[in-house]
Amino acid sequence: MFGRLLKKEIKELLNLGTIVSVVVMAVLYASLGNVFKSAVEKSTAGQKVAIVREDTGTIAKLAEKTLSDVVNVVYAGSDLKEAEETVKKEKASAIIVIPEDFSQSLESGEKARLEIVWYLRGTGLSEAVSTGMISSLIESLKVQLASFVLNDPKKAQLLFNPFEVVQHTYLKGKLFENHSPKEIMNVFYSQNITIPILIMMLIVMSGSSLITSLALEKENKTLETLLTMPVKREHIALAKIVGSAIGGLIFAGIYMAGFYSYLNSLTQDVQGMGLNFKTVDFLLMGLSLFLSILAGLSLCMLLGMMAKNESSAQLLTFPISILALVPMIANMIMDFSNLPGILKVIVFLIPFSHPIMSPKLTFYGEYGLILSGILYLLIFSVVTTIFVFRIFNSDYIVLGWQGEKSLKFFSR
Structure with missing residues (x-):
């Protein structure tokens, strides 16, 4: 009989409309990732600039030629107004102005002045990449002009880049040769975002479906039947929890397939760092995630029994989903072992914290903390589920606090 109930709950959850909406969302994320990647590639190739050279000196001519060799020059002349019109027409990124005293200043040993007028079409990441590339070209121009003034390219290169920084990083006693802290932290950047979003998505989708389903059954009087x-x-309650968990995992897999494609267009993985997870690591992370989903759905079940109708059920998933924000923010700011004592206790008690922390903990080799978290999630899920069973065996599930029997179930 339990199998039939479970099949009924999964069938209600995995309806055509819900599946199509999740698939469309996943495809949308993947498409956005490809579009973003294409936009960034276009912004990094063939930068369009205008060059206004007011100086006729040799160094100014050299500066113009050097820039023309590496960027797409849509205008080269001495008329600023004409350059502005060309930039607007060609949708170029900037106007580089070489003032009339540019060559004279450098030849006399004084610092020259170079003006850049930026034309931003927005504040997105593609614009940041575009302006960053032009700025780096200006930095390379400094070396070229210094080589000309000093008549010694090697000495000029040495002056602008006098030493090479080779960085080695220790993390939790593990040495990463030739890798900076920034490179290592970039690897964990996606985990700090995707896993909390995954958990929140599971709770919002599975939990809201569970709460709404229970509220509709109470509203339509089908629960009494x-x-x-x-x-x-107990089988009715367990079938609802397990069915929602299975459906949530299916939705999460579809959703995250597209979301990973989107996120990979924003981040780059560092190669050769040895940040590979073992099979046992994936098993521990998966178990932690599944138990946290069960814990969240058990809490959703408790809230669902409080809902009187469908409209009131819509607001009841918010208190649970918001709990995922606390460990997500804490995990982004500081590792669990470095948190203050009271905050460490709070984060540990939140069931959604453990799958969020598990990727870092497996990498650090802190398996004791992972296993203790899994044990806590197991106990939390069992206790919460037992509490749900007791409410289901009382009159509260139908009558609310008006039932005499429901008032006594706490004292059993």
């Missing part, structure tokens, strides 16, 4: 059937009430 189900409770009169020759089946244990």
